[in-house]
Each structure stands twice: as C-alpha cells, then as structure tokens.
Amino acid sequence: MTEPTELLARRTVLGPAYRLFYDEPLLPVRGEDVWLEDADGRRYLDAYNNVPVVGHGNARVVQAMAAQAATLCTHTRYLHPAILDYADALLAHFPPDLNRLMLACTGSEANDLALRMAQAVSGGQGIVVTHHAYHGVTQLLAQTSPSLAAVAPFVRTVPPPMVGEGETVAIAARRWEDQVAQAFADLQAAAVRPCALLVDTVFASDGIFPPAHGLLSGGAAAARAAGAVVIADEVQAGFGRLGADWWGFARTGLAxxxxxxxxxxxxxxPMAGVVATAAVVDAFAATGRYFNTFGGNPVAAAVGMAVLQELEQRRLPERAETTGQLLAAEWAHALPALGVAGIRGHGLYWGITVAEHGAAHSSTRASRVANHMRQHGVLISHSGPQGNVLKIRPPLTFGTEHVPILLDALVQALRQT
Amino acid sequence: MTEPTELLARRTVLGPAYRLFYDEPLLPVRGEDVWLEDADGRRYLDAYNNVPVVGHGNARVVQAMAAQAATLCTHTRYLHPAILDYADALLAHFPPDLNRLMLACTGSEANDLALRMAQAVSGGQGIVVTHHAYHGVTQLLAQTSPSLAAVAPFVRTVPPPMVGEGETVAIAARRWEDQVAQAFADLQAAAVRPCALLVDTVFASDGIFPPAHGLLSGGAAAARAAGAVVIADEVQAGFGRLGADWWGFARTGLAxxxxxxxxxxxxxxPMAGVVATAAVVDAFAATGRYFNTFGGNPVAAAVGMAVLQELEQRRLPERAETTGQLLAAEWAHALPALGVAGIRGHGLYWGITVAEHGAAHSSTRASRVANHMRQHGVLISHSGPQGNVLKIRPPLTFGTEHVPILLDALVQALRQT
Structure with missing residues (x-):
C-alpha cells in the first residue's frame, strides 16, 4: 500500500518528533541522477538534496557497495587496505598539515568527536558558534545548536560574518574577529575555559552566507589567542558543494x-569523517581509545572511494563552479523584480531571501514558494532564522541543462505567491 | 599492496586512537557465513563478530541493499513505505506498550538519543550504570561509560547484578535494588535529579553476566521510584543473541x-534504533524536532527487513538457544580441568573467566588464549574489567557443526597457555 494518506496515518509509529517536507508530502519511489519519481510516475527535478552528491542511484557507488558488501564487511580492529586507500585519496584534497582521518557514520558523530578532540587539546569546554547554527543531534551538539533549542551555559554565539553594503572584507573580518574575541572573553569571565570555535563554512542554517576570502581568518586568530581550536564543519559545504575549491574553509582561506x-x-x-592535524589526534588518543563499529568498515571505504572517483573524474566540483556562475547570472536577471530581498551563494549552494508581501499568511512566502514549486515538479526547501530563505542545493550532477527548469519554476512560484 | 606489515605502517594516517586485535593483527579479505579468509587464503572460524548476525556476506541482505540503493535512497522527510513496513515488523517483537521506533545509524546515536528522551521525561540528568559499563562514544556516552574513562559528576555506578553461590535470585535482586536505590539517593543528595537507569542487558563489558529471570526488576522499580526511566541497551544482547527470547530485557523479565x-x-x-513507549517519544518531541540524515532511509529499512526475515525464517534465535545449550554442556565437560574460573552465558553470548597460572606475564592469560586461537584459526576476543574474560559471540548462523572446531581450539589454547 503506497497511498500517501495511508502512509501518513501509519507514521504514528515513528512518533511526533519527525517532520515531513511540504504541505502535500512527497512520496518518491525512484531516483535517477537529479530526478525523483513519485508513486504516480511523476518526475521532480531535485534541486534540494545534497546527500546524493554524485546523483541518485549512482551506478558506480551502488556497484562498489554491493561488491564489497558481498565480499567482506568487518571493522577497524582488523587490517584492511580499503580504509587506508580511502584515507590517502581523501587527504590528497587537504592541506598537508591536515593529515589524519578518523571515521564515523554521521555528521553528528563527526562533530561530537571533533568537540571531544578539541576538549582534549584545549583542556576547556567553552564553544563559540553562530547565532542560528546547527551542528547535529547528539546531546552535546543539540546543546551547541541554537537553531534547535537554547544552548548550554558553556556556549556563546556570534553573528555569521557578513560584509555589509559598501564595506571591505577587511573591515567585516575585523568586526567578526572582535565578536569572536568578545564571546570567548565572556566565557572566560564565566570561568569557562575556551575549547573551540565551531563554524559551518557556508553558514547554512544562519541563512546561507558563503564567506568571502579572508572573512574568517581574524575570528580564527581570536579563537586561537583564547586557547581554543578552530573546527570547520564541512557537512554542508564540503566535497565540492561550493565549487572547485572542494571545501568551504579552503574557499575562504581558513586554516x-x-x-x-x-x-x-x-x-x-551512512559515513562521516574527522580530518585533523596529528597533534590534535594524538592529544585525543592520549585520553583514550576510539572505536566506531561501522565507521570506516570496508564497505564504507569502498563507497567513499567511488564517490571521490566520481567527483574527481567527472570534475563535478569544477562543474558546480561553472553551473553556479550561470545560476548567479540568471538570478540577477530574473529575480530582482519578483520580491526577492537577497541572493547569496556559490557553486551549487544558494540562499534566496524572499520578501513578504501582500496579505498576511500563516506561513512565510518562502514556504509558499517551495510548496508551489513542489506542485510544479521542482524540489527545493526553505530555512533561515525567519524561515524566509529559499534553500537550493541540488546533487552536483545538476548541470546547465537543468538551470532553465529550476528557474522557470522559481519565477512562476515567485510571481504567484 | 596487502602485506600486513605494509598496512600497519600506513595506519599512521588513522592516528593512535584506533587499536587492532591480536598480537599478530588479522587481515581478512573475504567473509562467508561464519568464516573469514585472510590475504593468504587461510580460513578462520569467526566466533567473535556479532554484527554479521545472519552471516558474513549474507546474500539476501546484500541483495536488498543493492536493489534499494539502485532504486532510491532519500530520508525521513519524504514519505516512504519501507520504514513503516520495517517499523511494524520490528515492533511485532516487542511488548505492546513499546510501540514507537526512531532510527539512527549507530548504537552510540541510539543511546545518546535514549538519554535525551529520558531527560525530557524525567526532567533530570542523573544516570546510573554498572561499574564497568560501555554505552558508546558520543561525549555524553563516553562520560557515562566507566569502562572508557572517569564518569561525569551526574553518573553513579552499581555492580552488575549477580546471584551468589547458594543464593536465591530474589535475594540477589533485592541487593541490586538496594544498590540502585542508593545510587539514585546519592545523586539526589548531590542535587542531581534522577534521569535514567541504563543497563546493557547482558552486562558485556562488566564481564558478561546474562541476568536470571527477575534479577533486574527490583532495580527498575527503584529507578522509577526515584523518578528515573529504565533504558535497556540491547546493542549487545538484542536480535536473538541470547536465544529464543530475542531481547535481553525479555529474557530477564524487565519492562x-x-x-x-x-x-x-x-x-x-550502519543502522540503530530506539524503541520506546508513546509517552516517552511524545515527551521528547515536545522539546523539539529530530532528524537523522541517514537513519531510517529506504536502504536501511530494506536491509533491516532482510535481517529480520533471515532471523525469523531461519529461526536463528531459536537455533542460538539450542546451540547455546550444546555449548554449555561441552564447556561443563571440557573446561573445568583447564584453569577456568567461571563460565557464563546463554544462546550465543559466552564469557569464560580464565584463571591466571604459572609465571607472571605482561598480558592476561585470556589474551594469550585469544591469540593462540587466532593462530590456530578460530577468532574470539577477551574483555572484562581485568581483561581476563574470554568473549565468545559468533554470528547466529554458527551451528552445532561449528561447536567442535571452537571447542578444540579453545581446549588446545587453554592447555598451552
């Protein structure tokens, strides 16, 4: 039985903490590259999902997974070449001093482990994040994610760094540096020793603010001056999402x-990772051992390698950069007349702030735009502190040929909401 | 290059927090049912790995994974029947009041989420665990796992419940009830409000003590009287490991x-889950939403269903019960003369305490036994607070035909160490 209304009723079994997208929830049953197909055979252009980065149902990835799962799936307490081959291939995309890899299964596990490492290095527990940050669902991360709930007493927040109208990057960077320094000083005044500056390098849940080059460097310096380590959360920005630089930290020149x-x-x-300097990993190891039953198993390593090979051989980060340039030009041409208050992005991560207009509604106009587009066959979402930012981040196989479909649906939705 | 010495050198990239099994680490390259094969073509009987519960490389599971991954892999923000079919099939193995399922990717994520739920229900954060418990690697769980490191100030420990020589279960249960009550009273005296009694229902890292029927009930009552909820950690004991009852809590009569x-x-x-009462899940949902990017995706649901079908249709929990009875008889016959200080277990989870004897060594005799067996083609491990307990928990496809191989290797190892 795959009727949406039937499935909705049966979802009671999952409890009320789960939420569905869209006023009319989607029931996809098949995926292929940038397309999802629902139970009625209708196709949707997926301009939202960042997980299937090399395309829904990618054949190379599925084949690598199936072949390794049929051969062997053990864990890191036995030797296996796959995890080491993968580590070498992944670390080739990092600066030389970031030369250690530890593996987990989810971004939450990776961020939680990163904070445990930061605690080991710094001896502190004070964390600075941005005002509407989201870093994961473990208890520690929920307490460190102001977009979820009130943060813990050992957390301070700062605005996401932004370059104001007519302002230089240097001035904005210095302002953010002051804000970060003040946040750590505030922790120290409360007798909380600094631990980490933790930033999503595209500031996704703050409303999507890909930082200009150099914008984060002062804040990082302020964190280090306070005795904290600097953690780049690339769960959203990484693996070429922002274009040819591969990582948000690389694009903005953060170390x-x-x-x-x-x-x-x-x-x-399900796979996730923490890349760090040897000094950081050594300090953590001195506090105890680490084992993740599934993290870095031979199947994960084979899958991760297939994803890297797809990204590299098809030059998908470079293609995201190019497609992003086309999107920027099209946005600039088509959107300003349609009640849009801001357009930010790079590569294939875009945030478009939608101005409210007309009669008051119970939902934001951005929500109505996303729902309108879903009804017309294009999937995006909306987020941000006020829920007024359209969130557009398709698989990286989304190319210039898909741009008109996305743009047409977006323009129609903005016109009609 | 798959030479063990070469791989050992390359493992620097993972840092020193990872540990390998055995003095001569194993390099398995293939797995089939209860067998692992190394790079030299040598086969090992796997009497240790509990993850490949329905056998290494299980064809039904691999096929389900590959077919669903090729078709669709999204997440719980869209409707999909697979997660609901799986939830219904899994919950059919639970008492009627445990009728909600939330999904994650690792046991650590599941235990962390369970504690967040317990915090929401109880309004407290005081946790009672056993002396040498292990519950996971998130920061919260590392602080709640005395086998890893010192516990947090909001944690108290009690001994694992044990029925002493010549003692009734009722007396032992009352003693443990008093210990649990005292632990919560101690938290309350320190102004820490009780949150949860968290127990691994086979007490694996405490040394493997599968509890007799009724042994935990008093402790659970004491926890509830203090305002705490009762969490059964079935990461080790669940899915038929202890035999026909499917779950450790069911076997001991805990609710x-x-x-x-x-x-x-x-x-x-990588999949994990939390099953709870509607009241618990509702209280958690009132504190905020929950989303796990990979948890409960259609591939996980298809894989989980294939595992359930294998367990059910091949009656593997029932088979574990029978094989466990044979093991118990063989242990009782062969081991007492070989310097064994205790044999505990049920189904296919066994702990054998090995007495030290002869000259002092830098390693425990249990460690030397495990290494001897590895050299002779049978894989087990050792654990417990003193590292002197052999840990035996093969895939549930391990049958009576494998018992003599395991027993011969164990007897030889005990004779020669």
Missing part, C-alpha cells in the same frame, strides 16, 4: 585544526 | 521504558 564532514561523503551510505 | 539497539540490526549496514 582549521579540525575539519568534519558527512552528508555527501557516501552518497547516502 | 523497560526505552530499548536501544544497534550492531546486528543491519548485518554491518
């Missing part, structure tokens, strides 16, 4: 001590 | 509010 990654790493297979 | 599960749930595919 983190720890980098976390997740969602696209296995194209849907 | 938990929350049950967590992981390792065998996906036969190696």
């Amino acid at each position: 983190p001590d720890i980098v976390t990654m997740g969602k696209p790493m296995g194209n849907g297979y | 938990p509010d929350i049950v967590t599960m992981g390792k065998p749930m996906g036969n190696g595919y």
